[in-house]
Amino acid sequence: xxxxxxxxxxxxxxxxxxxxxxxxxxxxxxxxxxxxxxxxxxxxxxxxxxxxxxxxxxxxxxxxxxxxxxxxxxxxxxxxxxxxxxxxxxxxxxxxxxxxxxxxxxxxxxxxxxxxxxxxxxxxxxxxxxxxxxxxxxxxxxxxxxxxxxxxxxxxxxxxxxxxxxxxxxxxxxxxxxxxxxxxxxxxxxxxxx
Numbered sequence: 388x389x390x391x392x393x394x395x396x397x398x399x400x401x402x403x404x405x406x407x408x409x410x411x412x413x414x415x416x417x418x419x420x421x422x423x424x425x426x427x428x429x430x431x432x433x434x435x436x437x438x439x440x441x442x443x444x445x446x447x448x449x450x451x452x453x454x455x456x457x458x459x460x461x462x463x464x465x466x467x468x469x470x471x472x473x474x475x476x477x478x479x480x481x482x483x484x485x486x487x488x489x490x491x492x493x494x495x496x497x498x499x500x501x502x503x504x505x506x507x508x509x510x511x512x513x514x515x516x517x518x519x520x521x522x523x524x525x526x527x528x529x530x531x532x533x534x535x536x537x538x539x540x541x542x543x544x545x546x547x548x549x550x551x552x553x554x555x556x557x558x559x560x561x562x563x564x565x566x567x568x569x570x571x572x573x574x575x576x577x578x579x580x581x
Contacts, residue, residue, distance in 0.1 A: 449498070455534045455546045456576035459498035466508055467491035486513040493532065495546070497579040504578045506530070506548065521559030524566075528552045532575070533565075540564040548573040 445465040452459050469488035476482050493506045511529030518524065530550050535543035539562055551570010557563050 450534070453544055454536055455544050456497070456579065457544060458500075458576075458580070460546065460576075460579070461496040461498055463494040463496070464491045480517075482517055484513075484515045484517075486515075487511075490530065495575050495579060500579070502579045502581070504575055506532070523557050524554070525557070526552070526554050533563075535563060535565070538562055544576070546575040548575055 445463055448462045448464075450456070450460040450462070454460075455462075467488070467490045469486050469490075472485040473481050474483040474485070487510075489510055490508050492508045495504045496502070509530035511527060511531050513528075514526045516524045527549075528551070530548070531553060532546065532548050533553060533555075535541065535545045535547075537543055549568065549570060549572055551572075552567070553565065554567040555563050555565045
């Protein structure tokens with residue numbers, strides 16, 4: 388299995404599952420950071436199977452100001468289910484993963500003002516290709532929320548709903564680089580600042 392992916396799986400208590408709005412928790416330069424992306428990380432027992440995976444209810448994540456938005460942001464996640472399929476090479480190494488299903492309902496709260504923005508569960512599909520250098524490429528379609536941090540490209544903080552397609556890479560140190568975006572976008576930080 389890909390080394391950065393193994394770290395995420397081993398830290399499954401910090402991994403939140405949903406399909407339309409997926410959350411991968413990662414450590415970057417000693418700071419816990421959370422990336423809402425179109426990848427779902429399920430329990431190790433589910434990986435490699437085509438069985439459904441369901442998110443635990445509810446999960447709450449608080450992002451400090453400057454990470455996901457310019458203000459403290461709370462994300463509440465509930466529900467969601469996926470089908471996960473792993474593809475391996477002749478040596479048994481995971482080289483590609485496919486995630487599909489109905490995602491979680493999400494509620495975003497500006498903790499400074501109390502303003503909220505909610506999203507119902509919607510569908511999404513994620514294709515992830517793992518590269519030999521430890522990086523990965525993700526191609527996500529459907530309804531997905533992507534949180535970018537100051538260390539990502541383009542630099543955050545930003546929290547954006549994408550309805551369409553997003554292609555991004557994640558290097559071996561966990562930096563996300565957006566390659567392509569098509570479809571409609573909603574700047575959730577801007578909505579919560581009004």
